[in-house]
Amino acid sequence: MKLSSKDYAAAQDVADELAGFRDEFYIQPESIYLDGNSLGLLSKRAEASLLDLLGSWKQLGIDGWTEGKNPWYYMAGRLGEKMAPLVGAEPEEVMVTGSTTANLHQMLATFYRPEGSRTKILADELNFPSDLYAIKSQIKLRGLDPQEHLVSVKSRDGHTLSEDDIITAMTGEVAVAVLPGVLYRSGQILDMERLTAAAHERGILIGFDLCHSIGSVPHALHDWNTDFAFWCTYKHLNGGPGSSGGLFVNRRLFGTEPGLAGWFGSDKEKQFDMDHVMTPAGDAAAYQVGTPNILSAAPVIGSLELFEEAGIGRIREKSLRLTDYLIGLVGELLTGYGFSIASPAGHAQRGGHVYLEHDEAARICRALKEEGVIPDFRAPKGIRLAPVALYNSFEEVRRAMLILRDIMKEERYTKFENRRGIIA
Numbered sequence: 001m002k003l004s005s006k007d008y009a010a011a012q013d014v015a016d017e018l019a020g021f022r023d024e025f026y027i028q029p030e031s032i033y034l035d036g037n038s039l040g041l042l043s044k045r046a047e048a049s050l051l052d053l054l055g056s057w058k059q060l061g062i063d064g065w066t067e068g069k070n071p072w073y074y075m076a077g078r079l080g081e082k083m084a085p086l087v088g089a090e091p092e093e094v095m096v097t098g099s100t101t102a103n104l105h106q107m108l109a110t111f112y113r114p115e116g117s118r119t120k121i122l123a124d125e126l127n128f129p130s131d132l133y134a135i136k137s138q139i140k141l142r143g144l145d146p147q148e149h150l151v152s153v154k155s156r157d158g159h160t161l162s163e164d165d166i167i168t169a170m171t172g173e174v175a176v177a178v179l180p181g182v183l184y185r186s187g188q189i190l191d192m193e194r195l196t197a198a199a200h201e202r203g204i205l206i207g208f209d210l211c212h213s214i215g216s217v218p219h220a221l222h223d224w225n226t227d228f229a230f231w232c233t234y235k236h237l238n239g240g241p242g243s244s245g246g247l248f249v250n251r252r253l254f255g256t257e258p259g260l261a262g263w264f265g266s267d268k269e270k271q272f273d274m275d276h277v278m279t280p281a282g283d284a285a286a287y288q289v290g291t292p293n294i295l296s297a298a299p300v301i302g303s304l305e306l307f308e309e310a311g312i313g314r315i316r317e318k319s320l321r322l323t324d325y326l327i328g329l330v331g332e333l334l335t336g337y338g339f340s341i342a343s344p345a346g347h348a349q350r351g352g353h354v355y356l357e358h359d360e361a362a363r364i365c366r367a368l369k370e371e372g373v374i375p376d377f378r379a380p381k382g383i384r385l386a387p388v389a390l391y392n393s394f395e396e397v398r399r400a401m402l403i404l405r406d407i408m409k410e411e412r413y414t415k416f417e418n419r420r421g422i423i424a
């Protein structure tokens with residue numbers, strides 16, 4: 001049977017144990033949303049937990065900090081406990097707080113201690129720009145020159161990184177390594193366990209950006225012995241635009257004085273003593289700064305229930321079947337139209353999205369959008385497609401790829417300019 005036949009996709013959907021979760025989300029009937037790795041869709045549970053939280057403000061006023069179903073004062077930690085299984089951490093090692101970039105700043109302010117000849121930060125040339133901006137500014141804040149103190153591992157093919165190259169760059173001059181769990185373009189998964197072990201053998205602290213891996217790929221940060229990690233909750237975790245980020249600090253490092261101190265990092269019992277000398281919390285809570293963005297964390301409460309029910313193992317399994325299917329359809333329908341697949345072929349290296357390249361990518365994305373398929377364009381010529389396990393179906397992947405084939409066959413993209421929009 002052809003992969004692109006309706007029956008093939010239907011059989012996959014019938015056998016899909018997670019199919020029922022689609023009804024938990026607001027799906028627009030006229031569109032096929034394949035952009036959940038940039039901004040996940042709203043679920044009814046997330047909406048409910050946000051409305052519930054507004055209700056606690058409405059009814060309790062100031063007492064909402066300590067009363068109601070989700071007392072605000074304890075929310076960052078309680079959500080951290082619920083999120084811990086998604087990163088393979090102990091409950092006290094995770095906090096839902098801040099944002100990706102702010103949490104990276106906190107981690108580097110805390111753990112980047114240039115000393116003697118060990119003064120450099122190791123990153124990679126495919127890293128997300130915001131991470132690199134944060135790393136360079138942290139280097140400058142120490143009075144050092146990023147040109148000299150940022151070691152950037154090169155990619156051999158422009159899409160992926162070789163763990164061997166990264167490990168070769170782990171010299172005695174490197175103090176901290178900051179790497180992605182899943183690369184935001186090609187979707188390559190780095191072997192975080194191996195990299196952590198290699199860093200530690202060389203006296204280097206290591207942290208991972210999990211923005212594109214959390215909620216899509218399982219992790220075992222605690223068992224891998226990773227030092228720290230940080231992430232957002234608005235991509236695969238479906239927390240909504242600007243929803244609170246997360247951070248992980250390995251319990252071995254508890255007690256390290258927070259580089260960016262603020263009263264919400266205090267021991268909860270002491271915080272309201274209003275003492276001018278801070279008593280930091282004894283766990284990952286110490287790395288919070290000010291009053292948490294409660295309304296931006298509220299949708300995450302409902303969203304995490306879905307992950308608990310579905311289980312990250314089953315999510316990953318379906319995600320791989322979806323990306324296998326999408327890649328198979330590229331082979332069946334799009335051969336000869338100038339596409340190349342830049343995502344790793346092997347399951348162990350492939351994250352939750354597929355990255356296609358095409359010289360006309362910007363306007364192909366525009367044409368897809370006009371026809372109801374929501375992709376994600378990444379300059380200069382990338383098309384990211386994320387079939388999400390919790391809400392996308394095999395039939396949607398099939399339809400999306402047939403639409404793409406028709407766009408190519410009839411050159412429907414040529415009516416657009418090959419330029420990106422403001423948000424891409």
Ligand SMILES: *Cc1c(COP(=O)(O)O)cnc(C)c1O
Pocket residue numbers: 099100101102128130131180184209211212232245
């Ligand atoms: C989405 C993303 C970010 C975004 O950072 P914010 O502070 O949440 O805006 C950072 N790094 C990576 C790798 C990302 O994918």
